Amino acid sequence: MAALDRSLISRLLLFQGLTPDEQSEILRDARSSRYAKETAIFEQEAEAHSFFVLIAGHIRVVRTTPDGQQVIARYISEGEIFGVAAALGRTTYPASAIAAVDCVVLAWPNALWPDLAGRFPVFGAATYRTVGTRLQETQTRVVEMSTEQVEQRVAHALLRLANQTGRKTDSGIEIDFPISRQDIAEMTGTTLHTVSRLLSKWEDNGIIVSGRQKVTVKDAHRLVVLAENRDKR
Amino acid sequence: MAALDRSLISRLLLFQGLTPDEQSEILRDARSSRYAKETAIFEQEAEAHSFFVLIAGHIRVVRTTPDGQQVIARYISEGEIFGVAAALGRTTYPASAIAAVDCVVLAWPNALWPDLAGRFPVFGAATYRTVGTRLQETQTRVVEMSTEQVEQRVAHALLRLANQTGRKTDSGIEIDFPISRQDIAEMTGTTLHTVSRLLSKWEDNGIIVSGRQKVTVKDAHRLVVLAENRDKR
DNA sequence: GGAACAATTTGCGCTGGCGCAAACTCAAGA
DNA sequence: TCTTGAGTTTGCGCCAGCGCAAATTGTTCC
Structure with missing residues (x-):
């Protein structure tokens, strides 16, 4: 398996503040995969094994109710981190992630999260900033649903x-x-x-x-x- | 100012896994306050200066829309951490926290978050676990609002x-x-x-x-x- | 004790948006 | 080219739940 090229992530907001060497170091633990349109990167309720960064494409995050109705939680765009169950101490994914178009995704095993976040604090902080943004956006959506x-x-x-x-x-x-x-x-x-x-x-x-x-x-x-x-x- | 007693927090889930000494150490940086019923611990959009743990009482977290409608985001119960803008890299509070009854609250300056989370990783992890739970609950609420x-x-x-x-x-x-x-x-x-x-x-x-x-x-x-x-x- | 206020209950009419059904249109493959 | 199927549009009837208003009840503070 050839090493992944640093250029994949060097321009992404998530990895800003890391030196080129650090970026390469993080990438050493990543695995790259392609997902065809309409296939799942992970499924709701499934055991969470990895966290991901979207390199190319668009991903739909969907929650399905017990009676089969679907709700789209959000769309993930290029450069975003997703499936961060590990960072939040969860063992399963709360929703499914479906490729809206053909996608390229980097994946890291969850087991590496504590180590990576510890070694590259700016990366951890950026991730939690993303989580914070999403929490706020989700709450905004509750407000919209309630009042509009x-x-x-x-x-x-x-x-x-x-x-x-x-x-x-x-x-x-x-x-x-x-x-x-x-x-x-x-x-x-x-x-x-x-x-x-x-x-x-x-x-x-x-x-x-x-x-x-x-x-x-x-x-x-x-x-x-x-x-x-x-x-x- | 007398030192706060460790018994305030020793039984709380948030501080499990810390030694008595560590608990006391964390408490050294905390300030305890009382809030009368219906007063605000912090206001939406205000500069975030502290994060909090509720020792006694109940707190209502409220978002107000530009046109004055209110939506209750959640209630905080005893032992919960709240106002964790710092941990998520935000500089303002996204909602107001109002004492539903007379409350006792511990507060830590935001500036201490990185240090505390670094020195007491189990405390940081517990906090992020709480954040994860809230994100999931909030999304569940979106689903409910959409389908029920x-x-x-x-x-x-x-x-x-x-x-x-x-x-x-x-x-x-x-x-x-x-x-x-x-x-x-x-x-x-x-x-x-x-x-x-x-x-x-x-x-x-x-x-x-x-x-x-x-x-x-x-x-x-x-x-x-x-x-x-x-x-x- | 009573006045003033806040919270709750209940009736009534209206309507935004849903459920259902049918027609239509476009894209892809045979 | 024709078929097939998925995505979309549109008409129609209906009702859950809202807005408004008024009555009622419980609390609090003189």
Whole structure:
């Protein structure tokens, strides 16, 4: 097995503050894998054996209820760490991670976490910063679910996707992985029907353009207005 | 200022695995304070200066939206650590912490976190375990908000309160701090009216007894049935 | 003890958004 | 080219739960 090249991670926020040598050292313990579109990197409830960094692609983190309903917890973008059960003292993954497109992923055995975090404190700190951000984002989502109408929630979700994973094109900000109405519904706690109706309306108004598993935000500003609509209540 | 007594924390899960001497050592840097009912330990958006352990009482963690709506993120019980912005690399508190009853709290300056977590790894690990649990609970709440009806959510909320902070009495499990219909509404994303109607119905059915700022669960089993009701969908 | 206030209960009407069903459209493979 | 199937759109009816309002009950502080 050839050693992995430092260039894989040197540009990632997560590994900033480490010397080139340290970056190489961390990489020595990593294993690289590819996952085809729609395959699982890990499954909810499964014994957690590794933690991961996404090198290329997009990953959907999904929780499934006992009766089979799915909720999308978040999307993971390039450069992010995920599946950090080890860092939080958990022995199983609380959700499944599914490749939304073909992905390249680095994996480290969980057993190495204490050692790595100890030897490279800035790496540990960056990881916990990520965890903190996610906790806050998740709480924000609870607040949104509690206080906002469906239209606002969907608008917020699109804006978040556009910001985090949007690719600027001449016709607007395009979400650069396939995302269905059903996916958006599972991110916002509604149905694909309602999402479809909203997107249709917004397309009529020139706020977005959308197609099959594709959304492009043309007028983010008006979407913000919708998202923050303080009409009711 | 007299040194704080180790007995304050020796029985707490958070400090298990530390020797008596280590416990005393940690305590040397702590400051103890009392907070009267309904006063704030810290405020949302405020610069985070300390992290805390609740010694006595109950604390409500609240997020307020720009337009003034409140959502209760969680309740903190005795022995829990909270306000751990430092451990997650955040500089402000993402929510306010309000004493639900008169409280006693230990506080450590944030600046000490790296040092303490480094010197007492089991303490750091326990803290991150707590963070992990909270992240998972928060995500569970998103799932509930996305997939359950109001009745199920309120039932779940009561069960959680009963489990976490319930006091067994001869007439059932009593939630041992004052909690209003409004509070329950802010935990479940509904209105105090709907909560009131549900509690009334449940009281008629003998599942609970409730009064002013008080709920006692008499028949947890039937509440579980309501919470897991897989009727619809 | 009583006034003032806070929390709760309950009725009523309305509606956002869901469930269901059917039609339609696009993409990929045979 | 045609078929097949997945993703999407849209119409329609309905109801859970909200907003509003008023009555009621329990607490607290003069």
